[in-house]
Amino acid sequence: MAVAQPRHGLPDNVVxxxxxxxxxxxxxxxxxxxxxxxxxxGIEFMATGASKYDIARFGAEAMRFSPRQADLLxxxxxxxxxxxxxxxxxxxxxxxxxxxxxxxxxASTGGVFDNYAVVQGIDRFIPVDIYIPGCPPRPEQVIxxxxxLQDKIQREGTIGGEEFEVATRQQTKRALQxxxxxxxxxxxxxxxxxxx
Amino acid sequence: xxxxxxxxxxxxxxxxALKNSCAxxxxxxxxxxxxxxxxxGQLLAAMRLLKxxxxxxxxxxxxxxDYLNYRFDDERCPASGRFGLAxxxxxxxxxxxxxxxxxxxxxxxxxxxxxxxxxxxxxxxREVYDMFGVRFRGHPDLRRILMPDEFTSFPLRKDYPLQGxxxxxxxxxxxxxxx
Numbered sequence: 001m002a003v004a005q006p007r008h009g010l011p012d013n014v015v016x017x018x019x020x021x022x023x024x025x026x027x028x029x030x031x032x033x034x035x036x037x038x039x040x041x042g043i044e045f046m047a048t049g050a051s052k053y054d055i056a057r058f059g060a061e062a063m064r065f066s067p068r069q070a071d072l073l074x075x076x077x078x079x080x081x082x083x084x085x086x087x088x089x090x091x092x093x094x095x096x097x098x099x100x101x102x103x104x105x106x107a108s109t110g111g112v113f114d115n116y117a118v119v120q121g122i123d124r125f126i127p128v129d130i131y132i133p134g135c136p137p138r139p140e141q142v143i144x145x146x147x148x149l150q151d152k153i154q155r156e157g158t159i160g161g162e163e164f165e166v167a168t169r170q171q172t173k174r175a176l177q178x179x180x181x182x183x184x185x186x187x188x189x190x191x192x193x194x195x196x
Numbered sequence: 197x198x199x200x201x202x203x204x205x206x207x208x209x210x211x212x213a214l215k216n217s218c219a220x221x222x223x224x225x226x227x228x229x230x231x232x233x234x235x236x237g238q239l240l241a242a243m244r245l246l247k248x249x250x251x252x253x254x255x256x257x258x259x260x261x262d263y264l265n266y267r268f269d270d271e272r273c274p275a276s277g278r279f280g281l282a283x284x285x286x287x288x289x290x291x292x293x294x295x296x297x298x299x300x301x302x303x304x305x306x307x308x309x310x311x312x313x314x315x316x317x318x319x320x321x322r323e324v325y326d327m328f329g330v331r332f333r334g335h336p337d338l339r340r341i342l343m344p345d346e347f348t349s350f351p352l353r354k355d356y357p358l359q360g361x362x363x364x365x366x367x368x369x370x371x372x373x374x375x
Contacts, residue, residue: 124369
């Protein structure tokens with residue numbers, strides 16, 4: 001937070017800043033993560049929250065399992081197509097301002113699971129702010145992602161959340177878009193199911 | 197001989213009883229494990245005999261194999277259809293084991309359900325239906341168990357592409373502005 005010099009006549013315990021920066025400063029240091037842990041990345045995330053790595057040092061230790069009480073969605077593990085509507089609903093149930101971290105190779109790209117059931121990257125369907133590489137990532141990487149997200153919040157955030165309303169700014173952060181081989185364009189509706 | 201020392205093979209009396217009741221029966225053995233191939237129409241009677249008279253009180257597994265474009269060169273396993281169902285039976289009293297195989301072919305992919313005999317067949321037959329599309333006549337609740345209800349394919353069939361037919365991409369994309 002950029003703190004201006006005390007003006008003449010103000011006491012020493014008064015600082016002057018911008019309202020946006022004050023809000024960002026509060027928000028970035030009290031991120032409440034929702035661990036959407038579906039696979040081994042979730043185990044590594046538990047280690048990140050435990051005493052050895054201790055994500056509480058960065059103000060993000062208050063894990064909440066209700067989307068209405070969280071403002072940071074951490075998707076740790078592979079997401080299958082049956083789970084994706086659940087993930088999307090959880091994301092929509094979170095209150096603004098909210099952010100999303102895609103933890104590990106599977107959540108970011110599908111990883112080695114390139115089959116009919118596994119979504120090839122959650123950023124195809126929900127917005128993602130930070131990607132963590134690794135299979136699974138080290139706890140240090142998770143902590144670094146929290147630090148990077150704090151930096152992003154401090155730089156881009158506004159108290160009214162205007163930075164979220166510009167969809168084109170998010171588009172540039174998307175990784176891989178549609179693949180020509182089996183993308184949305186190649187989708188052909190399958191025939192009706194046989195009657196039982 | 198206690199149970200944990202008993203070999204996990206099939207008693208000759210079991211095979212004799214099966215041969216007396218089933219006209220079409222092929223048996224084979226591999227490393228001490230016995231497999232019988234039963235015609236579809238005789239499956240329910242044979243399984244009832246195995247459970248009630250021969251003491252096979254445990255249905256270990258029900259699974260299926262898609263033999264599309266498979267070259268059968270084993271005369272002991274007369275395949276007569278695309279899908280080969282496998283029932284793994286066991287007796288907790290005698291440790292006796294038996295593998296029962298039934299072949300079904302399109303378009304009549306229907307076999308009698310084993311739920312009236314072994315309640316544990318319920319979810320296993322649902323999984324076979326989910327993955328292969330084989331239907332079980334008399335099943336109390338034949339729904340998909342792993343894939344979503346709106347899924348329309350049977351993904352473990354050999355003619356289903358590994359990467360699917362676009363189902364995993366056919367979702368609405370949530371943007372920042374609308375969430």
